[in-house]
Amino acid sequence: MIFNPFAVAKRLRKIGLVGINQRNADYVLRYNKRKFYPRVDDKLLTKQLAIEHGLPVPELYAVVREEHEIEEVHAKLKDREKFVVKPAHGSGGDGIMVVVGRRGSKYRRANGLLMTEDEFNHHLSNALSGLFSLGGQADAVLIEYCVEFDPVFDHVSYRGVPDIRIIVFQGYPVMAMIRLPTRMSDGKANLHQGAIGVGIDLPTGRTCKGVWGNEPVKEHPDTEHSIIGMEIPHWDDLMMIAATASDMSGLGYVGVDIVLDKQLGPMILELNARPGLAIQIANGNGLQHRLQAIEALPKLAATAQERVAFSREHFGTV
Numbered sequence: 001m002i003f004n005p006f007a008v009a010k011r012l013r014k015i016g017l018v019g020i021n022q023r024n025a026d027y028v029l030r031y032n033k034r035k036f037y038p039r040v041d042d043k044l045l046t047k048q049l050a051i052e053h054g055l056p057v058p059e060l061y062a063v064v065r066e067e068h069e070i071e072e073v074h075a076k077l078k079d080r081e082k083f084v085v086k087p088a089h090g091s092g093g094d095g096i097m098v099v100v101g102r103r104g105s106k107y108r109r110a111n112g113l114l115m116t117e118d119e120f121n122h123h124l125s126n127a128l129s130g131l132f133s134l135g136g137q138a139d140a141v142l143i144e145y146c147v148e149f150d151p152v153f154d155h156v157s158y159r160g161v162p163d164i165r166i167i168v169f170q171g172y173p174v175m176a177m178i179r180l181p182t183r184m185s186d187g188k189a190n191l192h193q194g195a196i197g198v199g200i201d202l203p204t205g206r207t208c209k210g211v212w213g214n215e216p217v218k219e220h221p222d223t224e225h226s227i228i229g230m231e232i233p234h235w236d237d238l239m240m241i242a243a244t245a246s247d248m249s250g251l252g253y254v255g256v257d258i259v260l261d262k263q264l265g266p267m268i269l270e271l272n273a274r275p276g277l278a279i280q281i282a283n284g285n286g287l288q289h290r291l292q293a294i295e296a297l298p299k300l301a302a303t304a305q306e307r308v309a310f311s312r313e314h315f316g317t318v
Contacts, residue, residue: 016286018277023253027291031170032273039249040271041134044088044142053248055241056267058084058145058259064138070124073132073143074117082146087127087139093190095132097123098146098160110187126224147267149261149282150233156180160187162257164200164238167275167287168246170300173239173311174290176200177282178207178232183222191278196220197225199283201317205235208317209284234266239312241266243304249273283317290315 018027025205038045050057061083062076066201077083080306098110104116115123124141126132133139149161155163160181167175177197182185184194191197196217198210207230210217218228225307232238242256245268255275258266293314 015284016288016290016292017280017294018287018291020277022288023277024274027169027253028274032254033250036250037273040251040254040273042088043086043090043270044140046271047142047144048270049248050268053244055245055248056265058147058267058269060142060144062143063140064124064128064143067125067128070121071126073124074120076115077143083143084146085123085127086142086144087132088124088142089130089133089137089139090127091132091134092192093188095123095127096188098187100146126254132315146259147259148263150262152230153180153260155223155226156220156230158182158185158187158220158222160185160189161259163269164232164260165275165279166242166258167279168242168254168256169291170252170294171243171246171304172294172301172307173202173242174294174315175283175285175287176202176242176277178230179236180220182212182220182225191276196227197278197282198230199279199285199317200232202239202315203312204316205232205238206230207232209282211278211281214281233260237266239308241268241305243307245271247304285317 005014039049040046042243047057060256064070064071064073082100086097099107100110101108103114106116107120108114127139127141130136130138153162162178162180166173166179177199179189180196181189182194182196189195196210196212198207207228210227219226238258241258245256246254249271251273255272257269259269260266
């Protein structure tokens with residue numbers, strides 16, 4: 001079969017696939033004012049704003065801003081068996097460390113390895129120095145509640161916690177996917193490291209298509225359970241949280257990452273001013289037509305409820 005680049009380009013235009021240059025020029029630069037970037041690039045500020053707006057987030061146990069505060073952390077965490085350590089300005093999951101238990105004075109990480117207090121301190125020191133942060137800037141470290149994912153994902157996740165990304169444009173949810181950790185991704189919900197992206201139908205909250213790297217998949221490669229047709233719990237709440245978080249951020253084009261805890265329900269994990277475009281592949285659909293539909297509206301709806309209702313009516317995948 002002869003490869004025809006013109007036919008491919010025509011097909012991509014038909015489905016409305018948005019490329020990175022178009023995303024940056026037409027949506028990120030146009031709709032995201034620089035003054036609002038700290039609201040999403042600083043995870044501590046994001047958490048504080050979410051609490052002010054009544055949005056659910058994982059409980060914050062401690063914040064480390066200076067080297068001399070590192071030794072104090074062990075006392076603050078002495079009654080905590082599980083927690084997550086993350087740089088305030090980290091990106092791509094770099095520097096995130098999940099502790100799931102203890103053995104004496106050592107911490108047991110999610111990968112099963114034990115970490116001494118000195119090794120723990122070294123990790124925090126590296127984070128403070130900016131090793132994991134955007135641009136290598138000096139950073140702060142958040143230590144927070146470790147999410148225990150909803151049991152509905154027991155058979156389609158390897159070790160880590162799945163998360164749901166919803167892209168919101170001008171306050172309207174336009175596309176969603178769930179990212180499922182795999183053995184290849186070392187339990188992280190990061191597509192670039194080998195997690196699976198599974199598109200979600202906005203009207204119903206059901207999963208519809210899956211992609212692993214560049215390969216379409218219908219089953220989880222580690223568990224061999226189907227990833228298609230799952231009903232995402234609390235879907236109404238997730239859509240409202242995403243729309244409200246978009247308002248909170250001040251950004252016109254934003255990705256909202258949400259996790260589902262088995263006891264506490266949906267919680268915002270973080271926001272992203274430059275959300276990746278693999279969500280289109282996971283949904284088998286492009287963003288452009290949906291974004292243009294919102295741009296064509298004579299007037300944006302005033303409430304999150306109205307915007308969510310519009311999205312559910314107009315942006316079905318299946």
